[in-house]
Amino acid sequence: MLSTSSSENHRSGFIALIGRPNVGKSTLVNQLVGEKVAITSPVAQTTRNRLRAILTTEDAQMVLVDTPGIHKPHHLLGERLVQSARSAIGEVDLVVLLLEGCERPGRGDAFIVKLLRQQPLPVLVALNKWDKLPEDRQAEAEAAYGELLKETAWPIHRCSALSGEGCSALSSAMAAQLPLGPQLYPPEMVSDQPERVLMGELIREQVLLHTREEIPHSVAVTIDRVEELPAGGKGGGRTAVLATVMVERKSQKGILIGKGGAMLKTIGQGARLQMQTLIDGPVYLELFVKVVPDWRSKPARLAELGYGVES
Structure with a gap:
């Protein structure tokens, strides 16, 4: 209550x-x-x-x-x-x-x-x-x-x-x-967004910050898996996050990955640091880049990404 x-x-x-x-x-x-x-x-x-x-x-x-x-x-x-x-x-x-x-x-x-x-x-x-x-x-x-x-x-x-x-x-x-009324959320809450949504946004933020003008609006991010790694194994105690960065053209994929994977590494490092603050713990982040032509104009794809018509 x-x-x-x-x-x-x-x-x-x-x-x-x-x-x-x-x-x-x-x-x-x-x-x-x-x-x-x-x-x-x-x-x-x-x-x-x-x-x-x-x-x-x-x-x-x-x-x-x-x-x-x-x-x-x-x-x-x-x-x-x-x-x-x-x-x-x-x-x-x-x-x-x-x-x-x-x-x-x-x-x-x-x-x-x-x-x-x-x-x-x-x-x-x-x-x-x-x-x-x-x-x-x-x-x-x-x-x-x-x-x-x-x-x-x-x-x-x-x-x-x-x-x-x-x-x-x-x-x-x-x-x-505002009208008179009680608290609508617990006082310690600062957002009602699911953690996965916030993680995806943190990755997209790094893309916006590090890539040239033709990339930002063509990017969407999906969080494919979030898993707590066993404390005793390799990378133990960390939260593993697997995510896909979606673009519209092959040339954009090349820019995002960068020479020898340098750009994707920079994006991943920035996002990982932000995620660690979000969940207050160590994070292992793996990023994949996928080309989906013209995804911004496809209703079904937009619905999958959560950009459907607001009720």
């Missing part, structure tokens, strides 16, 4: 983080929760799953729904990701619209604002990366975002998901908007 706060003023609920690709939604989730639960990279559209992270404070429990960036899709996978993000809006108690405060708002931002104005949920605006904006440009940015949001009454918060500046005030404002 889940514990409940003794305070009659305890609040709980679901909060969707909505915005264009690469505005820092996953970085903000990690900053608010206080540990890494979402993968990040400089590559747009890093987030594919609607990951739920759990932030528990003394007076509130916030379930943060990190959604894929809303963008113009170019294949079936992209359509599914945008559909996932848009459907999340109707399933939460609060929306946080994340905007890139250090850049001028664009048509993508205006599209999302229009989308959010059509629903009745409360919305908070977070101008992320505000610390990157020189002081002499802040007034100009304030005016530009004021124009973008002129037909709304949404509160605006300036913050940096990377440094944490302004995030405490944002967290308090988010909690205040």
Whole structure:
């Protein structure tokens, strides 16, 4: 049975983080929760799953729904990701619209604002990366975002998901908007994602960080087996993880493996270190690379990978 706060003023609920690709939604989730639960990279559209992270404070429990960036899709996978993000809006108690405060708002931002104005949920605006904006440009940015949001009454918060500046005030404002209610998850939980899903994402993160531009969006990862090795045998006491990295072309497979297997080794080493933090123990990781032509446009393959239509 889940514990409940003794305070009659305890609040709980679901909060969707909505915005264009690469505005820092996953970085903000990690900053608010206080540990890494979402993968990040400089590559747009890093987030594919609607990951739920759990932030528990003394007076509130916030379930943060990190959604894929809303963008113009170019294949079936992209359509599914945008559909996932848009459907999340109707399933939460609060929306946080994340905007890139250090850049001028664009048509993508205006599209999302229009989308959010059509629903009745409360919305908070977070101008992320505000610390990157020189002081002499802040007034100009304030005016530009004021124009973008002129037909709304949404509160605006300036913050940096990377440094944490302004995030405490944002967290308090988010909690205040949630309905009264008990804790929805045990207080020690920081994510409701299965361990295998998180492992696959950690591998994909390393691919995003280490490979050139043609690779990242063509990659999917499946965890084929997770096994505890016997304490007395070879590699005893470690968790063995076997995973497959899927790409669309043979040339991409060659890039991922690298000369003499060097790139795959680098990806594996980075992922293994992250996995050891995740499970708090030693990991043996073996990676395979498989070519599946045009997998991003095949409904059956997308369903197998968990990118089906959200209910």
